[in-house]
Amino acid sequence: MLKSMTGYGLAGFEDDTFVISVEVKTLNSKFLDLSIRSPRQFSDKEFEIRNLVSSKLERGKVNLSIEFSRKSGEDLPVGFNEQLFASYYQKYLGLADLVGAEKDDIFKLAVQSPNVMIQNVEKTSISEDWDVVKKVIEEALDNCNVFRKDEGEVLAQKFKENLSIVRSGLENIKEEDPIRKDRIRKRIKNNFKDWLEENSFDENRFEQELIYYFEKIDITEEIVRLATHLDYFEKNLKEQQSQGKKLGFISQEIGREINTIGSKANDASIQKHVIIMKDELEKIKEQSLNIL
Template structure:
């Protein structure tokens, strides 16, 4: 079954400590074009996020937004050794008073002193929190993938409608073709009958030229090939693997046969059906660009 490259997925998680929300939006693209918006504490996880996305969505223009908020402000992103800070502060203050220096920067010096602030607590929490965030990302991506499958089902129905109209046009062309050939024979016969009788002309050579001419305007092969391409297109709609690019190539071949039928037939009644087939094919080509 085909999948659309247009998709949307939203997943969230909430407990007593924090809230996580992940939103995924996708559009069509030849390759995986990933844009990530995430909190700073997960900035080093971009490669891991990319690997998760590529394993599920494979390709397309993907925008993923990660929201992470702690419920309490008591948990700081750094650890502070208050005893060590107080020791530094009082020592610097005493030294400043000893020499009569300005004491306005003592607090800044103390807080920036070695080992006063550490990130060990944050590292532990980020590791635990990241596991939760990663699971929410996975859920959002799976929902987006399911959305793509649903969109693919809608597109498949539309493709079949377009293909059925083209097939109907092809059947009409097949019906009109013998009538077209008879008209060509009558027209040539009427135009050359008197001329052949009045002039000394090799009738065998003339018949050979007529056969050559009819081969040039014969569209039997194009009709057969077009029917084969249409069947092949429908067959690929049922394949499990990604078919977007292949469907695009097949639609090009369909267009080539339709154009050849129109130009070789050179017939007004057939041209009407050709125009209808071309119109439906353009709809197929436009939608095929959005197939994974």
């Protein structure tokens, strides 16, 4: 079963206390490339999040976004040192009177002064909140996995269509090959007929050279190997585990045999089929990069 590395997962949770939303977006990558955007109170959970992602998505470029907000104003993640704020405020007022400056921004200036705003998050609250957030993350990752499987099924169907065209080209080459050989044989005999009659030449030696030449341009082995690679590719499409890297390697071998057929055959009619096969193979290679 193929699984695409392109995916999307969304999950949410809401009760009387808070609202949670987790979004996961994935693209293709050789390794796990994780980017996390989360509230400050969960900054120490990055390692745990990474383990969750790697266990469910394996690899790919992953963007994970966590939105977390409380419905009430209680237990805000920040607090204020009120005495320090008042001291700053009075000090700034005195300085403004001293030079006759405007006082419109003094409140904002005092609030932003050093150590006025302080973190005010209880560890027990973070632990309880995280348990819920973690479940939502797991749900979003599971939804992303479902998306990846659905995309993989679409890609598998495209691969089968591409393979069908390559197989069709291979069958056409099988039909063209005997005609090609006969055409080459006739051309050689016609070109050398007069020369052989006018010059003393060992006909047996000539036949041996001819056999050697036909062995050099014979594409039977390449045809057999190409058919085998196509069968192996299709077999891996049906495997339970997604085989992205293996499909990439097989497609390289398919390309090698197609190129060899084209160069050894050196025939216009066969080259037409080779071009079509190479075009379909490029589509296969491009899509296999997106397979997990």
